[in-house]
Amino acid sequence: MKYHDSETAREVANRVQAFMDDVVLPREREALATGEQITDDEISELWEMAKERNLFAPQMPEEYGGQGLAFRDMLPSFEQVGRSLIGAISIRANAPDEGNMHTLELVGSEEQKKEWLRPLVQGEFSSGFSMTEPMQGGGSDPKMLGTTAKKDGDEWVINGHKWWTTGGKESDFLLVMARTDLDAHPYAGTSIILVPTDTDGVNIVRNISHLGGHDITEREFGHAEIKYENVRVPVENTVGEEGQGFQIAQMRLGGGRLTHCMRYSGMAERSLDIAKAYLSEREGFGEPLANKQALRHRIADAETKLHMARTGVRHAARELDQSEARIEVAMAKVFTANVTNEIIDLAVQCCGANGIGKDLPLAQFYENVRAFRIVDGADEVHRRSIARDAFEDIREEEINHVLRFDPDRRAESSTDE
Numbered sequence: 001m002k003y004h005d006s007e008t009a010r011e012v013a014n015r016v017q018a019f020m021d022d023v024v025l026p027r028e029r030e031a032l033a034t035g036e037q038i039t040d041d042e043i044s045e046l047w048e049m050a051k052e053r054n055l056f057a058p059q060m061p062e063e064y065g066g067q068g069l070a071f072r073d074m075l076p077s078f079e080q081v082g083r084s085l086i087g088a089i090s091i092r093a094n095a096p097d098e099g100n101m102h103t104l105e106l107v108g109s110e111e112q113k114k115e116w117l118r119p120l121v122q123g124e125f126s127s128g129f130s131m132t133e134p135m136q137g138g139g140s141d142p143k144m145l146g147t148t149a150k151k152d153g154d155e156w157v158i159n160g161h162k163w164w165t166t167g168g169k170e171s172d173f174l175l176v177m178a179r180t181d182l183d184a185h186p187y188a189g190t191s192i193i194l195v196p197t198d199t200d201g202v203n204i205v206r207n208i209s210h211l212g213g214h215d216i217t218e219r220e221f222g223h224a225e226i227k228y229e230n231v232r233v234p235v236e237n238t239v240g241e242e243g244q245g246f247q248i249a250q251m252r253l254g255g256g257r258l259t260h261c262m263r264y265s266g267m268a269e270r271s272l273d274i275a276k277a278y279l280s281e282r283e284g285f286g287e288p289l290a291n292k293q294a295l296r297h298r299i300a301d302a303e304t305k306l307h308m309a310r311t312g313v314r315h316a317a318r319e320l321d322q323s324e325a326r327i328e329v330a331m332a333k334v335f336t337a338n339v340t341n342e343i344i345d346l347a348v349q350c351c352g353a354n355g356i357g358k359d360l361p362l363a364q365f366y367e368n369v370r371a372f373r374i375v376d377g378a379d380e381v382h383r384r385s386i387a388r389d390a391f392e393d394i395r396e397e398e399i400n401h402v403l404r405f406d407p408d409r410r411a412e413s414s415t416d417e
């Protein structure tokens with residue numbers, strides 16, 4: 001399929017694809033087949049190779065060691081890395097570090113960029129984004145955020161309870177969303193504060209056991225439950241403007257949702273490739289299974305929906321370059337999340353027992369993709385925004401116009417003629 005991506009975007013995505021095909025996918029297949037985990041040293045080797053091929057951290061400016069690609073130019077590369085379980089990390093474009101790099105680059109102070117962003121891009125540091133809280137704190141309704149940061153002299157004192165902070169246990173620092181002005185509406189009184197993970201009072205309770213996970217790498221990539229108990233950090237650790245936490249998080253999430261869509265589209269595309277290869281080779285009832293119309297129609301639907309998802313994400317990315325594009329991003333996210341879930345489920349089905357076997361990556365894709373309908377805003381939350389926007393234009397005048405026959409209007413239009 002042609003997507004009319006820019007020449008730069010296509011050129012880089014072709015090189016990322018070659019890196020995946022030549023280096024990353026073979027290593028992933030080996031790890032899946034043997035059960036031998038990919039070590040941190042091997043990940044560092046992959047980074048060196050990515051640097052030699054000018055593919056390392058494509059989303060970051062060159063001054064921090066990235067490739068300096070514009071957002072729309074790097075999107076197709078995210079599809080390519082999504083094809084492998086270790087694709088994103090192999091070029092340092094993995095969540096949540098990628099989103100945190102983006103946040104610090106956009107609104108971080110020069111000091112924060114020097115001290116935290118540069119080593120984060122280089123892979124010397126890793127990070128977490130700590131927003132979601134257990135009941136009755138912030139989740140789908142982020143206004144319910146309960147974590148507070150109070151000023152004491154030139155320090156913040158942070159108290160709160162978070163969970164599902166991806167990479168939190170392994171991180172060097174955390175970007176923590178906290179209410180900094182309890183008198184203001186949460187959208188005007190919440191800030192993002194950078195907290196080094198080894199600060200006194202940052203208590204990592206556990207990594208939460210869950211469906212899926214990256215168990216082909218030595219590194220855990222877990223989702224941490226964390227208690228912040230009288231955690232003191234300098235007020236200069238505020239990331240961006242005080243009170244603007246939600247606006248900054250929205251900037252982070254808008255692009256982050258689309259990069260997630262691209263990675264999961266890549267995962268779905270590889271799943272379809274595997275399913276089509278399996279069906280073409282496997283015979284049953286006197287012919288290759290690929291000849292069965294019942295399956296062919298389902299593959300056709302899957303190809304169609306994946307194409308629509310990829311097109312929608314590209315459209316949202318173009319809009320995001322111009323404006324906030326909240327609705328386009330919400331539509332792209334909810335559609336891609338559902339389509340990729342459906343396609344990976346179909347691929348598992350097409351491959352029979354091999355679909356759930358671990359020689360192929362499908363079982364792990366299947367486990368991983370389920371979270372995409374929840375993370376970055378659950379389906380229902382995006383539908384809520386889309387519906388609110390859809391109903392916004394329906395005023396009384398509009399209702400009359402749409403529902404009722406108006407003889408005067410008819411007369412007016414016939415006079416015009």
Ligand SMILES: Cc1cc2nc3c(=O)[nH]c(=O)nc-3n(C[C@H](O)[C@H](O)[C@H](O)COP(=O)(O)OP(=O)(O)OC[C@H]3O[C@@H](n4cnc5c(N)ncnc54)[C@H](O)[C@@H]3O)c2cc1C
Pocket residue numbers: 096128129130131132133138139140141163164165166167223371374375376377378379380381384
């Ligand atoms: C793999 C993974 C990684 C994550 N990483 C991070 C991270 O790094 N940092 C972080 O802060 N958080 C992270 N999260 C948390 C994630 O952002 C939240 O799970 C998500 O925002 C939903 O919040 P919740 O779990 O509290 O669900 P709840 O708010 O309890 O909602 C439960 C369900 O109710 C439904 N629902 C909610 N609102 C509505 C509504 N208005 N109308 C109808 N139905 C509704 C939805 O189906 C939703 O799934 C991660 C989650 C997962 C699964």
